Amino acid sequence: MKAKIMIKSIDLFDEKGFTETSIQDIVDSIDATKGTFYYYFTSKQELLRDIHLTYIHNLLKEQAEIINDSSKNVKEKLYTMIYSIINKIETQGKYARIIFREMRHLDDANLEQIKQKRKEFRLNFEKLIQEGVDKGEFQSQVRTDILSFAILGMVNRTYYWFQPDGELSEEELTDLYMEMILNGIN
Amino acid sequence: MKAKIMIKSIDLFDEKGFTETSIQDIVDSIDATKGTFYYYFTSKQELLRDIHLTYIHNLLKEQAEIINDSSKNVKEKLYTMIYSIINKIETQGKYARIIFREMRHLDDANLEQIKQKRKEFRLNFEKLIQEGVDKGEFQSQVRTDILSFAILGMVNRTYYWFQPDGELSEEELTDLYMEMILNGIN
DSSP, rough: OOHHHHHHHHHHHHHHHHTOOOHHHHHHHHHHHHHHHHHSSSHHHHHHHHHHHHHHHHHHHHHHHHHHHSSOOOOHHHHHHHHHHHHHHHHHHHHHHHHHGGGGGSHHHHHHHHHHHHHHHEEEEEEHHHHHHTTTTTOOOOOOHHHHHHHHHHHHHHHTTTTTTSSSHHHHHHHHHHHHHHHOOO | HHHHHHHHHHHHHHOOOTTOOOOHHHHHHHOHHHHHHHHHOOOOHHHHHHHHHHHHHHHHHHHHHHTOTTTOHHHHHHHHHHHHHHHHHHHHHHHHHHHHOOOGOOOOOHHHHHHHHHHHHHHHHHHHHHHHHHTOOOOOOOOHHHHHHHHHHHHHHGTOOOTTSSSSSSSHHHHHHHHHHHOOOO
């Protein structure tokens, strides 16, 4: 039931916005009562925090699996990390949009917790790029923190324009990003 | 007075959110009356549209100046276009955040108008990159539309993490982006 509330809320928040969605709207959409809602969450804000945390935990778990895959070199790991973000657009695009848009509705303690997780996610990119530099797979003189911000900015933005069912596949897009990241346009 | 209303509203929308800010809040903040507000805007939504349009018009105007500057080659124009986005973070960061976050509060006709302008802004990047390819300044085989999405994603995201008064200057950051875009990390 907890998962069901979260999934339906994502739909409602995406359509109407967080502020405009009431707890009554949420329970009506799953034929439940407010009592059920308050059994799982103390407030709408706690629900929003849990949506954020679930999303980020899943991303971090997947990242850890990629990092620990000893069959891949750094370039292959970077490819897989980027692909795993693009690959989620179809199923989890709503999640990502809500996360960016409704962040400010979290209170300071919740926001801090989520910012830490997001930072961890970005730092995993930075560490991977640094590993590539250390091993001689990458030659760039650009600071690895800036590279991680740049790559994540580029890849995350995909959520706003890419049509997963369009003429370009998720694999092809990842290839193009990798070509640009590795070789530039010069 | 119209500009004053817009500027104060940006502060309020950034702080409290569009939905949570009432017309009363806006007029109170500048010691005016609702009559004054309705003299310039038919609704809060029209105000939001005008904020968006003003911002995008300014960006497009600046882009046109860069494109028409015959003293610069394509690489220099690309540098200047990127710099002009980063350079606005300090003064216009709030604008940009509101634009991303509050887009959904615009009605369909307004949204369409703004989407067209945003597209024009991205297409100017795409055309510039295409010009670079045609002139042999850029060698990339990557589609220029994807390059324009990628570069804009990277640069626009800067608004969320870059501290203009930090240890890295706006010029240095633009240099690093250009180094990555031109030469990659391979």
